[in-house]
Amino acid sequence: MSCCAPGTEAAIELAGGPGDLPPSEELMLASRSLGDGCRQIDLSVPGVHCGACITTLEGALAGQPDIVRARVNLSTRRLSIVFREAGEGGPVDPRAMLAPLSGTGYAIHLFTPGEEEVDLELQGLIRAVAVSGFAAANIMLLSVSVWSGADHATRDLFHWISAMIAAPALVYAGRFFYLSAWNALKHGRTNMDVPIALAVTLSYGMSVYETIHHGAHAWFDASVTLLFFLLIGRTLDHLMRGRARSAISGLARLMPRGAMVELHDGQREYRPTGDLKPGDRILIAAGERIPVDGVVETGSSDLDCSLVNGESAPLAVAAGTAVQGGTLNLTGALTITAMASARESFLADVIALMEAAEGGRARYRRIADRAARYYSPAVHLLALLSFIGWMLVEGDIQHAMLIAVSVLIITCPCALGLAVPVVQVVAAGRLFEGGVMVKDGSAMERLAEIDTVLFDKTGTLTIGKPRLVNGGDVSPDLLSRAASLAAGSRHPLSIALHAAAGHPAGYSGTLREIPGGGMEAAIGSDLWRLGSRAFAGGAGGVDDRPGGQAFSEVVLSRNGTIEAIFLFEDQLRPGAAKTVEALSAEGFDLAIVSGDRAPVVEGLAQRLGIARWFAGLSPRGKTETIEDARGHGHRVLMVGDGINDAPALRAAHVSMAPATAADVGRQAADFVFMHADLGAVSHAIAVSRRAGRLIRQNFALAIGYNVIAVPVAILGHATPLVAAVAMSTSSIVVIVNALRLKGLGRRRVKGQEAGAQQGFAVGRERAA
Amino acid sequence: MNTLVYLIPIALFLGGLGLFAFLWSLKSGQYDDLEGAGWRVLDDQDDRPKP
Numbered sequence: 001m002s003c004c005a006p007g008t009e010a011a012i013e014l015a016g017g018p019g020d021l022p023p024s025e026e027l028m029l030a031s032r033s034l035g036d037g038c039r040q041i042d043l044s045v046p047g048v049h050c051g052a053c054i055t056t057l058e059g060a061l062a063g064q065p066d067i068v069r070a071r072v073n074l075s076t077r078r079l080s081i082v083f084r085e086a087g088e089g090g091p092v093d094p095r096a097m098l099a100p101l102s103g104t105g106y107a108i109h110l111f112t113p114g115e116e117e118v119d120l121e122l123q124g125l126i127r128a129v130a131v132s133g134f135a136a137a138n139i140m141l142l143s144v145s146v147w148s149g150a151d152h153a154t155r156d157l158f159h160w161i162s163a164m165i166a167a168p169a170l171v172y173a174g175r176f177f178y179l180s181a182w183n184a185l186k187h188g189r190t191n192m193d194v195p196i197a198l199a200v201t202l203s204y205g206m207s208v209y210e211t212i213h214h215g216a217h218a219w220f221d222a223s224v225t226l227l228f229f230l231l232i233g234r235t236l237d238h239l240m241r242g243r244a245r246s247a248i249s250g251l252a253r254l255m256p257r258g259a260m261v262e263l264h265d266g267q268r269e270y271r272p273t274g275d276l277k278p279g280d281r282i283l284i285a286a287g288e289r290i291p292v293d294g295v296v297e298t299g300s301s302d303l304d305c306s307l308v309n310g311e312s313a314p315l316a317v318a319a320g321t322a323v324q325g326g327t328l329n330l331t332g333a334l335t336i337t338a339m340a341s342a343r344e345s346f347l348a349d350v351i352a353l354m355e356a357a358e359g360g361r362a363r364y365r366r367i368a369d370r371a372a373r374y375y376s377p378a379v380h381l382l383a384l385l386s387f388i389g390w391m392l393v394e395g396d397i398q399h400a401m402l403i404a405v406s407v408l409i410i411t412c413p414c415a416l417g418l419a420v421p422v423v424q425v426v427a428a429g430r431l432f433e434g435g436v437m438v439k440d441g442s443a444m445e446r447l448a449e450i451d452t453v454l455f456d457k458t459g460t461l462t463i464g465k466p467r468l469v470n471g472g473d474v475s476p477d478l479l480s481r482a483a484s485l486a487a488g489s490r491h492p493l494s495i496a497l498h499a500a501a502g503h504p505a506g507y508s509g510t511l512r513e514i515p516g517g518g519m520e521a522a523i524g525s526d527l528w529r530l531g532s533r534a535f536a537g538g539a540g541g542v543d544d545r546p547g548g549q550a551f552s553e554v555v556l557s558r559n560g561t562i563e564a565i566f567l568f569e570d571q572l573r574p575g576a577a578k579t580v581e582a583l584s585a586e587g588f589d590l591a592i593v594s595g596d597r598a599p600v601v602e603g604l605a606q607r608l609g610i611a612r613w614f615a616g617l618s619p620r621g622k623t624e625t626i627e628d629a630r631g632h633g634h635r636v637l638m639v640g641d642g643i644n645d646a647p648a649l650r651a652a653h654v655s656m657a658p659a660t661a662a663d664v665g666r667q668a669a670d671f672v673f674m675h676a677d678l679g680a681v682s683h684a685i686a687v688s689r690r691a692g693r694l695i696r697q698n699f700a701l702a703i704g705y706n707v708i709a710v711p712v713a714i715l716g717h718a719t720p721l722v723a724a725v726a727m728s729t730s731s732i733v734v735i736v737n738a739l740r741l742k743g744l745g746r747r748r749v750k751g752q753e754a755g756a757q758q759g760f761a762v763g764r765e766r767a768a
Numbered sequence: 769m770n771t772l773v774y775l776i777p778i779a780l781f782l783g784g785l786g787l788f789a790f791l792w793s794l795k796s797g798q799y800d801d802l803e804g805a806g807w808r809v810l811d812d813q814d815d816r817p818k819p
Contacts, residue, residue: 050807051807051808051810051811054804054807054808054811055811072804073800073801073804074801074803074804074807075800075801075802075803075804076801123794126794127791127794130787130790130791130794131787134783134784134786134787137783138779138780138783141779154772157772161776165780
């Protein structure tokens with residue numbers, strides 16, 4: 001991918017549609033208050049590459065009066081914007097405020113990083129690394145002069161200075177390990193931190209004792225260096241730990257706060273959603289969400305049901321249709337009769353499903369924790385045995401103690417503590433370059449284990465945006481006429497039609513939009529209609545298309561005679577076919593789980609060559625499909641984007657969502673991929689597997705080093721010099737091995753990237 | 769031996785200075801965007817630091 005022509009770069013990001021901003025409602029929800037009448041919002045802009053991109057984006061927003069500051073972060077590919085809550089003309093509309101961004105052509109996604117509080121623990125860890133690094137460097141220099149043969153007085157002086165530097169460093173930087181070890185011991189367990197805390201404390205104590213008695217050997221350098229290396233590992237590990245995510249609270253926010261209820265005497269009253277009872281008549285204006293499950297009493301409209309079935313195509317409703325809570329009323333006013341209270345409605349059901357699924361993930365134990373369970377008792381036992389052994393042989397308690405401490409220091413899980421986090425950080429960086437964000441290090445461990453991949457259909461395998469398929473068959477005149485009528489509507493098919501004709505100017509005369517029907521305009525003496533067949537086709541409005549349902553259609557008619565039929569289909573996500581092929585070649589078990597109608601799902605499954613598919617699934621159905629696979633011993637990767645996928649994303653062993661996904665879907669997934677190309681899925685699997693292999697290699701290296709070093713220590717030959725050299729080299733070897741992922745990984749996944757480039761090329765053609 | 773009396777404090781002081789500088793730079797957000805800072809040098813539209 002080359003730098004840097006912003007327009008073309010961004011045109012590649014087809015999924016978001018260049019410059020397609022999220023709706024105001026979501027933007028406002030994603031922003032957070034800074035307290036002084038300002039709000040901050042973070043947007044993810046995967047397309048930024050260089051200084052020109054920074055200038056373009058920041059320059060586009062510079063003129064906006066309500067924006068306090070906008071700053072691009074090139075490392076994290078994010079744009080953070082601080083804006084005033086209320087401008088001169090009342091509350092600020094974030095979408096309007098950010099409108100200049102759509103002109104820049106960059107794909108923009110919402111970014112909500114769980115609870116983005118300042119990470120105090122991380123800051124503390126970095127400070128501790130700095131302090132222990134300072135102490136380690138100084139003590140090491142003093143030690144070097146002792147090793148190279150300082151006379152006795154100087155040696156004692158250096159030892160005392162070392163002791164004075166080490167003491168505060170151990171207390172300040174070592175507190176993480178002491179607290180964690182204490183916690184473990186209090187609950188009657190041991191963890192990796194117990195031998196660490198023991199080794200550090202004992203070696204310091206022994207060294208002070210030696211110094212007081214003018215001994216030749218002191219271990220100050222070992223105890224502080226140990227701490228320094230371990231803290232680096234701990235800091236990286238903290239970076240890779242998943243934050244508490246607010247997927248569920250995000251979902252709860254979609255529930256409207258209240259609704260207008262019409263009482264029996266015709267009066268109207270605004271009631272909180274929790275107080276709505278079955279039997280209430282609720283008035284819902286266009287643009288409002290339906291608060292509870294119910295039945296339409298009067299009115300007709302189009303509903304955005306993406307919450308329920310993940311489909312972007314609106315559903316036309318009229319009197320008598322059942323509607324579900326959480327769906328968005330798009331075009332006309334409705335009166336519904338509530339059939340359930342908020343607690344029994346659809347949305348509450350999904351939230352409950354997610355809460356139930358939340359527990360399944362917690363059962364997974366991280367590789368490092370599993371290793372610690374065996375490692376730390378073994379180390380304690382070894383130190384104890386060498387202490388007893390030397391007591392039996394020599395009977396000198398001081399010498400035996402010294403040996404036991406050196407065994408503890410040598411076996412300290414220094415390389416082991418670095419083995420996992422370094423690999424995960426490098427792998428996460430590698431994935432980020434490929435446009436995949438990792439939210440949790442353990443997710444990579446889990447991704448390496450999967451054998452089954454389930455895909456959602458709309459928004460995942462397809463882009464979820466309709467595309468005109470028969471544009472060539474319709475005369476250009478009729479196409480531009482239809483497009484000029486469509487310009488006034490927000491129906492997804494109208495938008496697609498308008499875009500297919502090259503965004504012509506809208507019709508300037510009187511134009512009426514009939515909810516659930518379409519557009520109507522009188523041009524000259526003719527009545528033109530654009531919309532569904534039943535609406536525009538008049539008496540001839542019978543759907544007689546062969547195998548009809550795989551395509552959506554819009555009809556253009558003049559005085560009731562059909563002039564043109566426009567057919568739309570959902571376009572395949574770039575790279576989808578290639579990815580599916582690659583995954584099944586690697587032996588993964590693939591399936592589609594969709595909320596859509598069976599003929600559409602079947603058609604797509606056949607096109608992609610996926611044998612197993614499930615159609616018409618509710619969120620519960622998707623979750624049950626996953627539970628079922630789990631019951632048969634499979635480990636499932638779920639790739640999905642909608643709110644209806646969220647419980648399934650949570651229930652799966654590991655999950656991925658595109659950046660275009662609904663907020664809740666992104667929150668629930670472990671990985672988020674930024675680019676339109678579905679190749680990110682196989683890329684992530686390849687990198688995770690490679691990372692898993694490197695982690696095992698690192699464990700082997702660390703343990704192999706112990707096998708050599710421990711006998712040396714037990715036999716009493718481990719002087720401070722030997723310990724320092726052995727400890728540092730093993731850590732360096734482990735880190736260098738992890739860095740191989742950067743170079744080798746690149747060569748390994750090159751093939752896939754070439755595929756991705758091809759996908760981009762397709763995207764570019766379509767965008768052009 | 770005599771030289772050590774002032775050499776060691778000087779060494780520790782200089783090391784401490786480095787530590788302090790690192791902690792300060794960390795606190796003032798110098799590491800927030802390592803890539804972007806390099807590009808911003810080349811931006812010749814506005815020389816004043818952004819608020």
